Amino acid sequence: MGIGSLFKQKRKQQSKQKPAIEFDTDLKTNLDKNLEIIETMLEKPNDLVIRELSLGRPDYRCAVVYIDGLVDKPEINNNVIKNLQYYAEKQELPKNTNDLINEVEKELISTGDVSKGKTLDDVSFALLYGSAILYLDGIDQVLMLDLKGWQTRSIEEPVTESLIRGPREGFIENLRTNMMLIRRHIRDPNLRFKTYQIGRRSKKNLVVSYIEGIVHPDILKEVNRRLKTIDLDDAPESGFVEQWIEDSFLSPFPQIANTERPDKVATAILQGKIAIILDGTPFVLIAPLTLGNTFQSPEDYNERWLIGTFLRFLRYGAAFLAMFLPSLYIALVSYDPGMIPPKLAFSIAATREGVPFPAAIEAFIMAFTMELLREAGARLPKTIGQTIGIVGGLVIGDAAVQAGVVSPIMVIVVAVTAIAAFAIPSYSTTIAFRLLRFGFMLAASFFGLYGVILVYIMINIHIVNLKSIGVPYSTPYAPTFFHDWKDLILRAPIAMQTRRPAYMQTVDNKSRDKEKH
Template sequence: MARRLFKNKKKNQKEQAIHKNNENFSRNLKKDLSENLNDIRTMLDSPNDLVIREFHINEHTCAIVYIDGLSDTTTIEENVLKNLEVIERKDQLAEEENSNLLALIHEELISITGIQNVDTMDELSLSLLSGGSVFLLDGVDRVLLLDTKKWESRSIEEPVSESLIRGPREGFVENLRTNMVMIRRQLRDPNLHFKTHEIGRRSKKKLVVAYISGIIHPDILKEVNRRLEAIDTDDAPESGFIEQWIEDSFLSPFPQIENSERPDKAASALTQGKFAIILDGTPFVLIAPATIGGTFQSPEDYYERWLIGTLLRGLRYLAAFLTMFLPALYIALVSYHQGMIPSQLAFSIAATRQGVPFPAFIEALLMATTMELLREAGARLPKTIGQTIGIVGGLVIGEAAVSAGIVSPVMVIVVALTAVASFTIPQYSVAISFRLIRFGFMLAAAFLGLYGIILAYIMVNIHIVNLKSFGVPYSAPFAPTFFKDWNDLLLRVPVPMLNRRPKYLQPEDNKAGDREGKQV
């Protein structure tokens, strides 16, 4: 009983502290300049990078407040301070009342495009911490928020996670505005819209939903905005947080939202009737709704001729099956179904397995786990060292394991083929999912052989058929079947034949290039 009372008391104190903190931020500004400046210092705990410059325009006392490093000091000096110090306007400024003076400064003297007139400490603090500067005037309970943001950002470079042989070389960066501009450069459509959200109670990051009105289905757009508005977190440092908040099933091993660093891929998805989510501070843009067939598509499929694109796509489907099934098939055939192996191959496998102390399942599990460790180590180390560790480590460990009689040479070949096949899948998150499912198939093969593999495969298909991404079946257009969408699924037909948008997305304007489509 006492413990419960203590917990309730502690909870009430915590809620009161949060409520008091929110009141401090949401209260209105005061008319006295010195009190407002003291409140700003108290709110930020007087940091060393807080710059407060007070000055006078005749008998009027003013102040400019900004955070050094987040704001552009050149813009403040050239477009604000110099304009306010114009000598020929001082007589007119002296005759104005404080409230009229603030409006006059807003409309005529400050030559910055982005200016807001606000009256709360919450709006002031958000602008200040976002890189803006604040103009305060004594005797007025309102301030001007000036858009003077400027901080160091990475230049546009080639995407690291989605490199292509043929295609554009520019990728998204960590700056929200730059990413929006890159999409606008790809799509000069007046129906391209960006809806802004604010994510994070404390971080207050900007998030933008990009879509083309007249193409995207309204229900999909309504659902994504509803899910984004329901996010309740202190901070979202990367778009992966947003993905996990808004995905349909967090228990599924398959990603229900794609991510990409490529503006051309995002623009192409928008023209199909999908939406893109751009979060400030990350180069990875989320694209949805997603389908299992879309995970095998790459922008390079459309930049090469259709025969080459079809061949590459077929290789990816083959690689996906090898990634998931090859170790499991080896376990099942060696442990339970030796009669299904050709005689010469069976004798060869039996000879190589002579002296191996582990059953096929343990042998495959050891090698697959070792390969995953090498892959993860290579990804975390610097590039030059990581590639060396991945190649040399695999060769040395594989050769040493065979020489020691721990695993058979055939097992090394099987695991090597599986690892190479997993690299051909365009999306990293999807490749991880297939690698995870592979262990489940291996376990099923160890217990029931081929029957276990078949049962596990049926379970995976049942899960995929029941999975959805923002109301769109994840298995579409396989099931439900949309045969007209198959021309860009297993095959990649010639570009002139790709004249309709995917029917499973139910776009309002179904025909690509139709200028009579619905516009909003």
């Protein structure tokens, strides 16, 4: 049987499948009918628990419905079921249905977060999100009890953003816990958390956090507009949201920051930026983002200003080496050896004697090998990955030199380039520089230093045209905001930083009252 016949047969089988069952969105007054609908909709899964009870008198029934594993069962037993069973001894029921559901809500349910649901969509979402549903016979409303109790990871130090000096707590996969961590850092009554639901099927909660009275209204409006356009079945990680709302999906540069550190998010919010928190991931998004932000680390502010400034100079130097060093090696060795000091030129020529490849091919081989080792080390278990990265680099580099495939100076260039890339705080920016490095190397292979300069000009043109939520990516370099240069390459003393970033155009631009100090 041919492939075409198999596809036709599969289509016929799919056409014979029963269509999805459509349910009336309104709840019924009959308890048995409501329970039958919820069982049919979920196809009676093993983890669906339905506990029927008598309320007030033996002939009046109610039911508690929940998904086992998503709720806190001791809370349900102690604060819901026991209370309902105790009420059965009173033998009194209000005749009016509204009075009954209000009395149950106010007098019998000993849990804090209780809401009413009137549609099947309300019930299904709450049930699958870890709430218990209380059905009352004869009433077309339910009580939804927020009693989530699934297992969550404890608060730990972020793995991807470790600091020598700074807080040791990081976000986890629980949305409420992440919101709590931000509130612990910012105790401002103007701190806002606006909730969205994204994902046609997953219906995950997404929270936008900002401080009213600081954030620029137009930036907030634009973020909300973009979030409302998200149309996905599911967003398992905040990277899906980032890619959906970013300004240019063709740019290698990250336009929205991501972090696991609550202190970093709190600082960004106080600067007038917006945090986007997605349930199910420890990575929180920060928007907007500028190129200068990618070189900043929370540790810059935890140390004295001289140390912070020195560290930033190191990072900018590391970025230069990570992007330009291999291409400069290719351009100088292949096209402009006269620009190299004579002694160094003779030394490089001596080490390259017997190497069968030109400098460009040699550089591409070593750079590609280093990327393979880095990727392999990241995918293996932590202990094995570190061993593969270190031992693999040493063994392959030494073996390549001994075999005469590459020169020792090329191994040094690639090693310095790899180390410099790790000095950049933003992992997304590091990947961008790694990609651009190959572009510089290719240009240097064909045009020498002219090619490197041309690619550098093109990248600068791209950066000044790039935006993040409408904010120019190259600020405060261009457009120029000289006041913001106090916290750019230079990290000025804390006492001198009296205003929030000017490029954010915040409503309240003063971070402290200068006259009080």
